[in-house]
Each structure stands twice: as C-alpha cells, then as structure tokens.
Amino acid sequence: MNIKSDKPSSFDRMLDQLARLAIMVADLCLVVLVFSFGWLVFGRYVLNQTPTWVEQMALLLVTAITFLAAAVGIHERTHLSVDLLSQFLNERGRLVLSLLVDLLLGLFGAALVWYGWDLIQFAWRKQIPLLNIPDGVRYIPMVVSGGLIVLFEVGRLKQGLSVLLCRRSGGARADKGRMAEEC
Template identity: 30%
Template sequence: MENKLMIALHGGLACLNRYLARLLLFASGSLVLVMTGVVAAGVFWRYVLNDSLAWTEEVARYLMIWLACVGSVVALHRRDLVAIDILPDALTGSAGRALRVLIATICLLISGFLVYYGFLLALNAWGQLAASFKMPMFFVTIAVPFAGLGFALISVEHILGELTRSHETVTAEGEGEE
C-alpha cells in the first residue's frame, strides 16, 4: 500500500513538473524575446534618435534575473545543469540510488534555503523602488523563491523516483527468486 502511494505521488508530481517545465520553457522564450526588444529599443533610441531611454538597461537587467531563475528550473528538470556524474554513474544498484537520493536531498535543502531567505529578501525589497520606473523591487526579487520552489518540486520528484525505482527493483528481484 505504502509503495503504491509513493508511486502515485511520483507519477502525479512528474506530470505536474512536466507541465510546469513546458510552461516555464515558454516563459523563458518570451523573456528572451521581450529582453531582446527592450535592448533593441534602447540601442535604436540612443544611436538612431540620439535620445536614450533611461529605463531600458534596468528593465533588461531585471528580465535577465527572471530568465536565469526560470531557465534554471527548466534546466534542472531536463537534467541539463552542469554536474559531475562520475561517481553516481559509476555506482550501481542500491549504492548508486542512495547517492542520487542524497544529492536530491541536498538540492531540496538548498531549495528550502532559497525559498525561505528569497521570500524574506522579496518582502524586504517591497519598499524599494526601481530607479527608472518606480516598480517595487519585490517583483524582481521574488524570482529567487520562485526558482527555489521549482527546484524543490523537482528534487522531491527525483527522490520519489529513486525510492520507487529501488523498491521496484527489489520486488522484481524477489519475484525471480521465488
């Protein structure tokens, strides 16, 4: 019963994470397009019209922060982040699974740190305004706990995946011995 619940939780979380990853991939592309447009507008106004827009550099910087946070969640979901896989790939069986669970648990702890302290940072930044267009900096800094939440969801999925995979392997091995 317990194993079926873990398998169901893993399946549901994997489905949710796939949907969120697709949505965030679309958001990343949109952020790149908007950032490109903002930078192009800044260049056009500065060099063609000889009248620079004060807000373009600041907006591009804030879009880049959001792009890095959103894009890193997509990269973690796709397992495209830079990693040293020599040891996890070299270990087989339960030792390899245990190491992958440990790595995902460390990622989950770091995610909790990002969510908690990132949210405190965002709340603290509510009273601060962007220099050129007076937007609360909360909307920029909230990207950090947003990314942390995405990392946490993916880390829990990885942990559940390794735990259910190890149980399935043990069950399959046990069935063959009978």
Template identity: 30%
Template sequence: MFGKLASVVERVLIGVLTVMVTAIMIQIVGRYVFSSTPSWTEEVARMCMAWVTMLGSAALVRRDDHIAVTAVIDACPPTLARALLALRDALMLVMAGGLAYYGYGLVLVGGRRTSPALEIPMFYPYLAIPVGAVLIAVMLALRRLECAERDVKSERAP
C-alpha cells in the first residue's frame, strides 16, 4: 500500500510537471513567434510550480534523495549516526506539521481570492502547501518504518 501511495504521488507529479512545461512552451512560442503571450500561461506555470515543489519534496523524502551534507553523520559511529538521523527526521516532522498548519490557514484566508488571469479561486494553488506538508510527513514516517523493519530483519538474520 505504501508503495502505491508513492507511485500515485509520482504520477501526479509527472502530470503537473507536464502541464507546467507545456504552459511555459506555449508562453515562449507566443512571445517569440507571435509577439503576444497568452495571459494564462504564466499563472498556470506558477501554480504548477507550487504543486511540483511540494509533491516533489514528498517524493524525495520517500526515497531519501534530498540534498544533504552527511560529513558529520559519516564520521559518527553507527549508533550515534542512527540517533542523529532520528533527530533529523523528528525535526522534519515538526517542520512539516508547522507547514501543514500554517498552510491550511493560508488556504482558508487566501483561498477566497481569485487569480487574475484564470479567475479561479486561489484555494487550489494554496492547497499545495498543506497537502504537500502532510505527504512529506507521511512519506517520512513510512521511510522510518521501513528502515526500522529492515533493521529488525537484519538483526534476526544469522
């Protein structure tokens, strides 16, 4: 089930990224070929960028592929390294919780406005923040559970 969630997030991410690239390409062609840019392309690209950022962060957390400086972790003994990684993950959970909480507040307050070009509620682009934060927390928890499960299995193996 956990793999299915990660797969769904990655597929949605690919779809949103495709829409964003298409909107940017339409904007470029409009500007340089027709000397007239459609007003909605920049707005769609910006909204998609918010979703790509948050969904991409969740996908990277799941894979443990975020950029990290590991010099301290690499220099520590394994037990201390595991403790530091657990502390890092706990801090990430706190930050994701704060992002979800305040992002939800932004959705409630800012979501009543409409976008200038598309005239859609800003609820949709703002929703990327709390949804992405919750997904980051879920993916982080799933990764930690899988690591703990792997550690237990490796300790039991002869």
C-alpha cells in the first residue's frame, strides 16, 4: 500500500489479482481432481475397468494445488509464524525483522524458481507413465509458485521499506528540493 494513502498501488492490485488467479487455478485443479476420482470409482465398480491414469494425474494436481496455495498463503500472511522474538522488540525492530523475513522468503522463492527450472530441464526427456507427458511437468508448479513468492515478497519489501524510510525521516520526505510531503 502507499504510505500517503490507504489506496493500494497498481502493483499491489496486480499482486492481489495474481493471488486470485492462482487460487482460481488451484480451485479448478481441485474440481478436476474430484471428478477424476469420481471417474475412478465409476470405472472400477460400474464398468469393471479401473482407469490407471487417475493416480498419476492426481499427483500432478495435488502438487499444483499445494504450491499455488502456498504462494497465496505467503501473500495473504496465513502461514503459521513464531513471533516470540518480535514481542521483545520495539516497533522499528519489528519492522526490520519483518523486512528480514520478507527478504528470506523472497530468496526462498528465487531458489524454488532456480532449482525447479533445473528439475524441469533434467526430467523433461522422461515420460510420466500412463499419462505420456514429459516428467518435467511435475515441477512447473514449483517454478510458478517460486515466481509468485518472489513477486509477493518484492511487494512486501517495497511497502516495508517505504514505512521504514518514512519513519526514519520523521514522517516527511524531501523530494529533490521540493517541500517535504507527508509519508
């Protein structure tokens, strides 16, 4: 959010839209997962012919759901956290600690992208049994989630640094010789 107003910036709105899109894709994956297991039960007990591809597809879908929801959880701050240390810090210390956590989460997201991309390249030549698609597809949600985490944490760092710099300057920012404006 902008410090000067409570209106979210266009970047913040874009991040919110990305989070909504990720949840919609995860929701769609969940619906496909439920229907595929319905087909599994129907095939096994009604047609007496079990569709063997459902298990492999279910693994792909659960992976996609998990990684996408984890990235959105970071954006919405719904993951568990231990805040024992922050209780002993003043407001500025809590803000600095929050920035450090955001930086570490951003680095974790970058590691997901980097190593996930390596996994995609390594596994792309192999096939997933019964689905006949490249095995590297398994790792695409990891890379997408890592990219989302990096973007979400860039937004948090931008916001946190704005607050920190605003408070450091005593609530006013000088803008290249212009009159100081409220943060």
